[in-house]
Amino acid sequence: MKIINGRQIAKHIKSDIKTKIKNFKDITGKTPGLATILVGSNVASKIYIQSKIKACQEVGIQSFHNNISTQSSQDAIIRLINDLNSNTLINGILLQLPLPDKTFTQNCINAINPVKDVDGLHPVNYGKLSLLKSWNDIIKENVLIPCTPLGIMHLLQYSNIQLSGKTVLIIGRSNLVGKPLAILMLSQNATVITAHSKTYNLDKLTKIADVIIVAVGIPNFLNKNYNIKDNTVIIDVGINRTVDGLCGDVDFNYIQNKNVRITPVPGGVGPMTITMLLSNTLKAFINQNKINL
């Protein structure tokens, strides 16, 4: 087993983002701004937000945190979003999910100005991404793309893992990970299999996959019940809090004697996700200021 070190790759990308932001500041006097919104006081969400704010500081993005009551109505959240939409210091708006009332989610996301939608979950951005055909077009059009799948693509690219013609098995079909990842993988000419809780023949699918992405949120989900080829690349998106600490969706005891490459938890996909938030904020800033790269 070989480890794909997400922390190290993220560090490289962050250093690049930091340099770009400094250069823009030197020329224009402007700095990208990211607004974060936390509704309520979920402990895990607070930790995520804190690490996002810290990452902003590291690269020179100004962050504006908004913590509002867990009882906030949908209207109250949307009012806050509208204020942030019209604030010119703010280039990106991140609404921390899940909301205490999940039925508010899509309406609140829809209220975010698509040019400030750094999570890439507004229908306009989601649709634009889905309609683009090649990776080159996606990069050229500067579309805002959900951070975790974008981070996975960069992780693979930095690790020199070619995707064209490869069979990529994505386990999980969420809007945040599985669905946009399928589109991104297709754009790099991978054959894409999307499996999920209703899939009955997952053991047959793992056997033919060149790359397996596990995003189900269940510790030890990918275990000895599933055969894996030699040289398979495994991307573990799970972040599960157990009594023994943080772990992913892959059973490391099963994997560790196999001839595969894998992202660890922590230190794999997580740092890449946060880094892509910084990258999207910079992208939004560039788009809004019509800066030519």
Added chain:
Amino acid sequence: MKIINGRQIAKHIKSDIKTKIKNFKDITGKTPGLATILVGSNVASKIYIQSKIKACQEVGIQSFHNNISTQSSQDAIIRLINDLNSNTLINGILLQLPLPDKTFTQNCINAINPVKDVDGLHPVNYGKLSLLKSWNDIIKENVLIPCTPLGIMHLLQYSNIQLSGKTVLIIGRSNLVGKPLAILMLSQNATVITAHSKTYNLDKLTKIADVIIVAVGIPNFLNKNYNIKDNTVIIDVGINRTVDGLCGDVDFNYIQNKNVRITPVPGGVGPMTITMLLSNTLKAFINQNKINL
């Protein structure tokens, strides 16, 4: 081999659409209107447009045809679209593809008011569809969905083919068919494999598929080189004009002694696609008139 008769299923759905339109007319005095736009004089496109106009007549949709010069600029096409956007007699706008200049395509589609986008190719509609999770939500939200994949879903539903947990192999990743079909299949809990010209192991994938959708536009593409399980359902989306007449992407000689179900060409997916255009026009009419079904 058993034939899935698309013509017959389309007839049932059209009869239902016709009744609904008559009822709405009796109550409101209004009729749905569909504008078709043909740029240039491509023969195949003319045939498609004619059959769409004829289908509109059959169910009581008023059609407004616009044929403009093959040299029309992007601005000229968009001006026409804007006129149709503001015409209250028109509920749906269909821009016949391909355009003589393909680089105009997405900009012209983006100019269509999303509520009149009966092809479901505007980023807003594409994004909305992609973000919805279950088939029930998709139906409830009245999203406009590309006609061919929507027709395939109805074809399977009318043929009592359950999709939950099934392995669906989609060959082809176009914006019109493969990509939205993957989303629709996921919404009905299928495991989805998207393959295409860069896929190297298609012979392994056909063997594990319960449903195979072929949308590549190559006669006899699915042939004896590919093993197919007993009871596989094959949906042939190809419409290829050869010296021997119209044919699909499946080699019928190979398939005809197998224990499978298949849609023929012509008479399979084609009639369903046109029927879904009628259904989308009715849906757009209902959405625009805020009629409660």
